[in-house]
Amino acid sequence: MIITSPAKMEQLGRQLGAELKGGEIIELVGDIGAGKTTLTRGLAQGLGIKDNITSPSFTINCNYRGRNGLTLHHYDFYRLSDAGIIADELAETIHDHHAITVIEWGDSIKSVLPAEHITIKINHRADQGREVEITKVIDRAEA
Template identity: 45%
Template sequence: MIIEVASELETKELGKKIAVGLKGGEVFQLVGDVGAGKTTFVKGLAAGLGVDDDVQSPSFTISRMYDARDGLQLAHYDFYRLNDPGIMANELEEMMNDPTTITVIEWADIVEGVLPEGHYTLRFSAPTETTRHIEVSDTLEISE
């Protein structure tokens, strides 16, 4: 399914709607060019999970952890600057196997081999300056 959003606010709202049904253990692979809306989506997802912190792209820190609602945590990874996952692959596998963690990975192509079966892939594209197309798996639950 392809969802069209016309603003950053709509991208965040989509993240919030997806967050409603999350219970922990979910893994998201976000695919798209720089500026396509991946981090904006994560900000909405985090807000929907009750994260109080200001969510920032972990492009330079590689990962950020946030406390979320109901004892859950959000693990946000950005592998844009990595050529090889190295020890990050071990940390990532640990987080993906934690049933209380929702894992979101930007630029996950270098760790695609360790992503669990059943992970969700969201593909972001920017046909115009403000419009984004987000292709989501048909199995992903989006609340109204």
């Protein structure tokens, strides 16, 4: 799908967030400035979160309380070449059925990422818009 503005990216996030039930792991893939945090801001709104959502590039992880006891865990591994101890924390988070886990720049934690997750790829377009591709990756062993 083509997204033409940050407001539309946030709207897409709100729509997705409203559908989340807990236990979802979402990997966001895209270059700097692609709209990953903007999409996450919309996801948070869809989860009923009123907090100001910013990129956790320096803090690595931010947690927010949403509707029905759900928690949004927003990770940004941009500055890490090796997730180290954060990978242990992430491993606990992704098994929490009351959590939605959003991961930006997840290359350093691929070994921790479960086989079943949602990947959202955001690519810059020449017309300043974004192309968004949403894929649910399932564990073929269980399919």
